[in-house]
Amino acid sequence: MRSRVARKAFALGSAGVVALAIAGCSQSTPEEEAAQTNLRIVEKVQIDENGAEVKAAEGVAPADPAGDGKATCPPVMIAMMGALNGPDAALGINIKNGVQLAIDKHNAANPGCQVQLKTFDTEGDPQKATGVAPQIVDEPFIIGLVGPAFSGETKATGDVFNQAGLVATTASATNVTLSENGWRTFFRGLANDGVQGPSVANYLKNTLGHKKVCVVDDSTDYGLGLAEAVRQTLGPVADSACNISVKKGDKDFSAAVTQIKGAAPESVFYSGYYSEAAPFVQQLKDGGVETTFVSADGTKDPEFVKQAGESSKGALLSCPCGPATGAFADEYTQKFGQEPGTYSTEGYDLGTILLKGIDSGAITRDALLNYVRNYDGQGVARKYQWTDKGELTTTLIWMYDVQ
Numbered sequence: 001m002r003s004r005v006a007r008k009a010f011a012l013g014s015a016g017v018v019a020l021a022i023a024g025c026s027q028s029t030p031e032e033e034a035a036q037t038n039l040r041i042v043e044k045v046q047i048d049e050n051g052a053e054v055k056a057a058e059g060v061a062p063a064d065p066a067g068d069g070k071a072t073c074p075p076v077m078i079a080m081m082g083a084l085n086g087p088d089a090a091l092g093i094n095i096k097n098g099v100q101l102a103i104d105k106h107n108a109a110n111p112g113c114q115v116q117l118k119t120f121d122t123e124g125d126p127q128k129a130t131g132v133a134p135q136i137v138d139e140p141f142i143i144g145l146v147g148p149a150f151s152g153e154t155k156a157t158g159d160v161f162n163q164a165g166l167v168a169t170t171a172s173a174t175n176v177t178l179s180e181n182g183w184r185t186f187f188r189g190l191a192n193d194g195v196q197g198p199s200v201a202n203y204l205k206n207t208l209g210h211k212k213v214c215v216v217d218d219s220t221d222y223g224l225g226l227a228e229a230v231r232q233t234l235g236p237v238a239d240s241a242c243n244i245s246v247k248k249g250d251k252d253f254s255a256a257v258t259q260i261k262g263a264a265p266e267s268v269f270y271s272g273y274y275s276e277a278a279p280f281v282q283q284l285k286d287g288g289v290e291t292t293f294v295s296a297d298g299t300k301d302p303e304f305v306k307q308a309g310e311s312s313k314g315a316l317l318s319c320p321c322g323p324a325t326g327a328f329a330d331e332y333t334q335k336f337g338q339e340p341g342t343y344s345t346e347g348y349d350l351g352t353i354l355l356k357g358i359d360s361g362a363i364t365r366d367a368l369l370n371y372v373r374n375y376d377g378q379g380v381a382r383k384y385q386w387t388d389k390g391e392l393t394t395t396l397i398w399m400y401d402v403q
Contacts, residue, residue, distance in 0.1 A: 039305045039313055043323040044399045049195060051202030054396055062328070062380045065102040065352040066109035071359035073113035077141040078103065078354050080117060080347075081132060082149025082172075083124035087275035090303045091343060092124070092149050095171045097336050098347025099146050101328075104335070106355045115358060118142060122153050129153035130160075137164035143365050144169070144354040144372075146347060151175035151222045158183045167369040169354070171346035174297065174320060175225045179389040187372055187386050189346045191320035191395035193222070196296060197229020199397040200269070200318035204294065205237050210266040214242035214291075216256060216280075218272030223248075226296055227271035239263050246280075248272070253280045257287040265291055267316075273298040278307035285311040297321060300342045305402055315402045321346055322381025323398060349379030 046054045080099050082092035096119055103117050120136060122129040129148055136142055137160060145161065145168045148154040154173040161168040162183040169187045170178075176194040179186060191199075204210045215238050217227035224245075231238045242263040244256050260268055268284065268291050270277050277299040284293065293315040295304075300317040308315075324332065324340035328348060332340045357371035376385040385393045 039310070039402055041300060041302065041305060041317060041400050042403055044316075044401050046396050046398050047199050047203050047207075048396060049198045049202065051199060051204070051206045053207075057383075060378045060383075062349070063352050063356060063377050065106040065348075065355045067106065067356065067359045069109040071106075071110040071113035073115070073358055073363050075114070075116070075141060076143050076358060076363055077116045077118045077139065078351065079120060079136050079139070079142045079145045079147065081120040081129070081136060081145060081147030082122060082153075084119060084121040086123040086125075088124050088150075088273050088298075090274075090301050090341060091172060091298075092121075094301070094341035094344040095146065095149055095347035097332065098171070098340070098344040098349075099351035101332055101335055102348050102351035102355060105331075106352075106359075110359070113359060115355060116141075120147075122148065122150075124150045124153065126150075126152040126156035129157050133157040133160040137161065137166055142166070143363065144357070144368050146171060146350045146354070148173060149343075151178060151225070152220060154178055154186075155221060158186055161185050165365045165369060167354070167365070167372050169350040169372065171350055172297070172321075172343045175221050176229070177225070179391050183390070185369060186390040188390055188392065189350045189384065190322075190343075190381070190392070191397060192391065193226040193229050195395045196318055196320050196397050197226050198233040200294065200296065200399070201230045201233035203318070203399060204267055204269070205234055208267075210292075211237060212239050212263065212265040213237050213294075214239055214244065214260050214263055214265040214268045216242075216244040216246060216260075216268060216270050216272075218248050218250075218270075218276055219245050220248050220272065222273075222298060223271040227269075230269055230271065239265055242268075246272075246276070248276065250276055251279055253283045254287075256280070257283050257289060260284065260291070261287060261289050267292040267294050270295045270299065274301050274304035274307065278304055278312070281308050281315060282311040292316060294318070297342060300400055302341060312402045317400045317402070319398050319400060320395065321398065325380065328380045345379070345381040349381050349384065352379065353377070353384060
């Protein structure tokens with residue numbers, strides 16, 4: 001999941017007071033309500049760019065980071081870079097945990113090749129990321145990177161990793177333009193917003209038959225890029241009377257709610273992150289807006305459900321991220337005490353690819369970069385093979401719902 005700019009801690013503030021007042025006798029916080037109702041984000045259907053269902057591939061075993069247990073290597077490190085603190089930290093932590101699981105499985109099986117994970121917190125802030133990137137490239141033991149996590153920080157640091165020849169595999173940055181910078185070290189581990197936007201737009205228009213959709217973006221690189229793809233694909237279905245931009249960090253969406261209520265759309269597509277999507281969907285419900293709330297990978301995290309409570313029920317969420325299944329899901333849950341979240345599978349898969357490269361003897365930055373460039377293999381989430389621009393050769397989108 002999608003520039004992610006400076007984050008400020010999520011708080012209910014006055015919006016929460018209004019919501020409680022409207023709710024009347026309710027004494028529960030949204031978090032308590034979500035816990036009481038056990039709402040969850042559940043995979044619904046995999047779709048193509050026309051919004052049509054595509055059956056998920058079955059029977060193909062994903063790559064195993066443990067390998068054959070015979071690997072030998074000198075001390076090397078894999079870096080993970082992304083938001084590990086702040087209101088959107090859950091997305092970065094999901095990736096970190098996925099990479100950590102892959103490394104732990106590898107190290108347990110290969111006593112002759114112990115790989116260390118070194119994490120770098122950016123809080124999802126492009127300005128902070130520019131200070132972190134030199135730290136990564138200046139650490140000689142780091143030969144591969146899973147990250148940056150968000151589009152804004154990837155845009156701000158891509159040249160640094162490119163000049164250093166350090167392979168940078170992102171599990172979540174989806175802005176289309178990232179692969180158009182000529183970076184030879186950039187590899188995107190999921191579909192970009194040029195795929196996600198048309199897919200979800202066509203799902204709303206063609207599959208669900210919606211005739212009027214309000215599109216709201218959060219003014220970030222991620223939100224604007226995805227919203228533009230959605231608006232273009234929807235065409236006249238994207239109602240110009242409720243073409244709205246808000247700001248990252250906003251808490252009060254009353255003006256947008258009033259505008260949307262007046263338009264009376266069949267759905268609202270919010271292009272942004274869960275820390276704003278949660279109060280937004282609450283205020284839509286409290287304002288009496290009867291519509292389907294739709295968002296994308298930046299919102300598809302249990303934190304959205306936790307923060308929005310009952311207001312999140314029935315929300316549709318698109319994501320280029322694959323659902324966690326099989327042994328991976330069980331191992332992740334056992335290790336971290338929670339189910340895999342958004343991008344956990346991508347973090348695990350990309351970590352596995354880097355580890356397989358190390359096991360093959362690619363123990364320098366140049367060698368590991370070349371290994372990834374020529375990689376072709378199945379992961380938990382999908383098949384991984386890249387074009388010369390660092391885009392996947394096969395891209396599909398999943399739709400999830402809150403139930």
